[in-house]
Every structure is written in structure tokens, then in C-alpha cells.
Amino acid sequence: MGVLLLTGGLCFVGFGDRVLAEAELLAAEQDSDALLAELATYSDVVRVRSDITRTRQAIAYGMRNEVLWADLVERFDTALPHFARAESMSIAIVFDRAVLDDAENPFVSGESIGEIAWVITVPVLAQSGDLLPAVDAADGLFDTTFTRVERVDGEGVHRVTGSVLIDPSVRSGRFAVEDAAAPDAGEEEAA
Incomplete structure (x- = not known):
């Protein structure tokens, strides 16, 4: 039991x-x-x-090739001497390649991403030569050349036609690949 x-x-x-x-x-x-x-x-x-x-x-x-246009125009405008008056300018940027490489051109001293073609008037013919070093001194611009100088009858000025190359440094860099990856790391730390 x-x-x-x-x-x-x-x-x-x-x-x-x-x-x-x-x-x-x-x-x-x-x-x-x-x-x-x-x-x-x-x-x-x-x-x-x-x-x-x-x-x-x-x-x-x-946006890897983004250029802040207003800054570029301001750089060009502030580089002009006080006696020069810009009549027109045309900016051409190459976006499908990183840089333009004119290695065979002996007149190009570096890589560029584009060109500014310009028409500027100056009161005295000798002042047309002063445009070259003045525009070259602007940040991001180099190898200034002029292709034509003509006297404008009746206005007492000389019209200078030329161009300047644009350095890759004028890109904004706001959307660099490194910058795009950085916020992900911050989000993971916050989580």
C-alpha cells in the first residue's frame, strides 16, 4: 500500500x-x-x-559634376579690372567625363571641366592685354586667351573676344560619394 x-x-x-x-x-x-x-x-x-x-x-x-553657377559667374566678374565691361559670356561644362584632357595641346596647362567664352569691352587697346592675367588670377580659372580684338566705331571702345578654362576645383563637392556614406554611419550609431 x-x-x-x-x-x-x-x-x-x-x-x-x-x-x-x-x-x-x-x-x-x-x-x-x-x-x-x-x-x-x-x-x-x-x-x-x-x-x-x-x-x-x-x-x-x-551630381558629382555640380557647379554652383552664381559662384562661377561671380569669380569671373570680380576678376575683371575696373575698366573692363563684360558684354556676354557663355559657359560650357562637360558633365559626362571627369575632366577634359588636352595633353596634345601645348597651350593648355592643366585639366579642365569646361570653358567660359566671353566678350569684354575695354576703352584702350593696350588694356586688352591686361585681361589675360586678371582673369587667370581668379580661383578656378586658368589659361585665359583672346582670339579677336576689334574697334567698335562710334563707341570709342575695343571689343575683346576670348575664353578661359575652368578648373575641376569649381565643382561644389556637396554630393561626394564619401558624404553620401557618412549619414548611414550616424544613423547606425543612433540606433
Whole structure:
């Protein structure tokens, strides 16, 4: 009889442990379901982050040659001597290549990303020669040349036609590839 009571007691304790384990399993499954439901709300995060990275890379690639036009025009304008008056200027930038390399041209001293063609009037013919060093002194401009000088009858001025090359340093650099990668690191640190 003692063995029977002992066996019955052990079965009762085992049954209690089983009920307790099943209750803990049910609670753990409910916690798991709740966590999976919350995780599902963040499932788009990986896709959105990769979209952001891809967009930043596209901006960096597409804007790698960006030039701030107002700054470029101001550099040219401030380089002109006080006696010179710009009649017109035409800016041509090559965006599909990194730089123009005129290695075979002995008159080009470096790589350029474009050219400014200009027409400037000066009161005295001798002042046309002063335009070359003045424009060359502007940041980002080099190898100034003039191709034509003509006297404008009735106005008492000389019209000088020429060009100047644009250095790659005039690019804004606002969308460099390194800059596009930097915000990702900051977002990961914040997370």
C-alpha cells in the first residue's frame, strides 16, 4: 500500500509539473507571437534603409559634376579690372567625363571641366592685354586667351573676344560619394 501511495503521489507531482510546464510554454508562445507581430511592423525598415542608400548613391553619382553657377559667374566678374565691361559670356561644362584632357595641346596647362567664352569691352587697346592675367588670377580659372580684338566705331571702345578654362576645383563637392556614406554611419550609431 505504501508503494501505491508513493506512486500515486509521484504521479500527482508529475502531473502538476506537467500542467505548470504547459502553462509556461503557452505564456512563452504568446510572448513570441507578440514579439513577431511587433517585428512585422518593422519589416520595411531594411527595405527603406537600402532605398535611402541607393538614392544617396544616385544623387552622389548624378551630381558629382555640380557647379554652383552664381559662384562661377561671380569669380569671373570680380576678376575683371575696373575698366573692363563684360558684354556676354557663355559657359560650357562637360558633365559626362571627369575632366577634359588636352595633353596634345601645348597651350593648355592643366585639366579642365569646361570653358567660359566671353566678350569684354575695354576703352584702350593696350588694356586688352591686361585681361589675360586678371582673369587667370581668379580661383578656378586658368589659361585665359583672346582670339579677336576689334574697334567698335562710334563707341570709342575695343571689343575683346576670348575664353578661359575652368578648373575641376569649381565643382561644389556637396554630393561626394564619401558624404553620401557618412549619414548611414550616424544613423547606425543612433540606433
